[in-house]
Amino acid sequence: MDDWFTVEKIDKDTFAISEYKHWEESHCYLLLGTKLAILIDTGLGISNINKVICALTNLPIVVVNTHVHWDHIGGHKYFDNIAVHELEKDWLSNTFPIPLQVVKRNIMLKPCDFPKDFDIDNYQIYQGTPQMLLHDKDCFDLGNRQVYVIHTPGHSPGHCCFYEPNRKYLYSGDLIYKGCLDVFYPTTNPQMFLKSLRKIKLLNIERVLPGHHQLDISIDIIDKIESGFSILESEEKLKQGNGIFDFGEFQIHI
Numbered sequence: 001m002d003d004w005f006t007v008e009k010i011d012k013d014t015f016a017i018s019e020y021k022h023w024e025e026s027h028c029y030l031l032l033g034t035k036l037a038i039l040i041d042t043g044l045g046i047s048n049i050n051k052v053i054c055a056l057t058n059l060p061i062v063v064v065n066t067h068v069h070w071d072h073i074g075g076h077k078y079f080d081n082i083a084v085h086e087l088e089k090d091w092l093s094n095t096f097p098i099p100l101q102v103v104k105r106n107i108m109l110k111p112c113d114f115p116k117d118f119d120i121d122n123y124q125i126y127q128g129t130p131q132m133l134l135h136d137k138d139c140f141d142l143g144n145r146q147v148y149v150i151h152t153p154g155h156s157p158g159h160c161c162f163y164e165p166n167r168k169y170l171y172s173g174d175l176i177y178k179g180c181l182d183v184f185y186p187t188t189n190p191q192m193f194l195k196s197l198r199k200i201k202l203l204n205i206e207r208v209l210p211g212h213h214q215l216d217i218s219i220d221i222i223d224k225i226e227s228g229f230s231i232l233e234s235e236e237k238l239k240q241g242n243g244i245f246d247f248g249e250f251q252i253h254i
Contacts, residue, residue, distance in 0.1 A: 004047035004115050007056070008215065010207075013145075014169070016215055017052055019043050023110040025213045026071050029171055030056060031164075033142020038062045040162055040171050041211065044107065045074020045126065047115050064134065064149075066173030066211060067159040068092050070103045076126040083132035085151065085158030093129045097187050100125055134160055150200060154183060154193025161200060168206035175200070176225060177210035178217055180244065180251040190229070190238045190254050197226040221249060228252055 008016045013032035019025065022044060029040040030053060037059040042049050053061060063079045066072055068088040076082055076092075084092050091097060104120055136151035150161040155174040162171040174182070175196055183190045205219055228247045232238040232254070237245070244253045 005043075005049065005052050007052060010169075010209065011167070014167075015056060016209065017043070017049060018215065019046070021114075022046065022107075022112050024071050024106075027209070027211055027215060028075075029209060031142060031145065031147060032057055032059060033145040035143030036060055036062065036140070038064050038140055038142060038147060039079070040064055041066055041072040041173070042075030042079065044071050045077065045123070046107075046118050048078055049075040050078035062132070062140070064140070064147075064160075064162065065092075066161065066171070067156040068096075069156065069174070070096075070098070070106070070125055072173070072211070073126045076128060081132070082128070082130045083134050084130045085149075085160050086133040086135060087153075088156065088158035089130055089133060091158075093127065096125045096127065098185070134158075150203070152196035152200060154189050154191075154196045155181075156187055157189075159196070163200075163203055163205075165204070168204055169209060170200060170203065170205045170207070171209045172200075173211040176208055176217075176222055177212045177214075178221065178249050179213045180253050181225065182253050184240055184253050188240070190240065191233075194226070194229040194233060194238065197222065197229060201226060225250060 006018045006020050015030040017028045026043045028043050031038050037057050039061055063082045065084040068091040134149050138149040140147045148163045150163050152159050152161045152175050183193050208219055240254050242254050244251050
């Protein structure tokens with residue numbers, strides 16, 4: 001199996017596939033049902049994630065995207081059935097909102113033991129036509145397993161979390177993780193980010209599975225991040241250009 005990726009078992013039919021060798025430490029998640037599997041995000045595209053998936057299951061795969069950013073769509077080129085939120089369809093199929101050179105600079109930002117066959121000069125941002133568009137409250141039936149789409153804009157217009165009510169798992173993408181939460185790009189929206197945090201607080205969640213960094217995080221980080229955004233809002237600082245605010249376990253970059 002490709003040693004670029006680390007595979008961790010969440011439960012008997014849920015796997016985290018992580019890129020710990022890169023500073024972004026991106027996580028993708030493979031969810032197996034009895035008739036279908038979904039792969040939440042495909043990572044940076046530095047190595048072939050499909051080889052890892054094929055070693056774990058022979059079920060048909062649908063790729064569902066938390067959002068169309070380079071570190072979550074890099075492996076889309078290895079799959080045929082891709083779903084993104086309707087608000088980010090054009091980012092995938094037409095014009096990606098961040099220049100290629102900016103993306104390359106981010107990938108190479110910190111020293112990394114890249115695979116021998118990886119060449120940053122040949123790196124391209126994935127572009128293609130999604131086969132399916134996601135909407136808030138859509139449901140995927142994997143066979144004895146249901147996964148719901150929760151539209152959570154803020155980090156990007158079409159950002160989605162994915163929720164399993166039976167297992168009480170929240171796959172939180174870039175809405176919740178331990179690290180620096182980015183809402184400073186022109187396509188981000190700090191106020192919408194806060195609304196999305198308040199939206200997911202209404203769900204019955206027992207485990208948060210983040211898009212980056214530490215995998216095993218406490219669910220109380222949801223309240224902590226929502227509180228941090230609320231404090232900035234009350235101080236009238238929840239506006240782009242105000243810098244980085246440190247809350248210990250996480251930072252908010254606006």
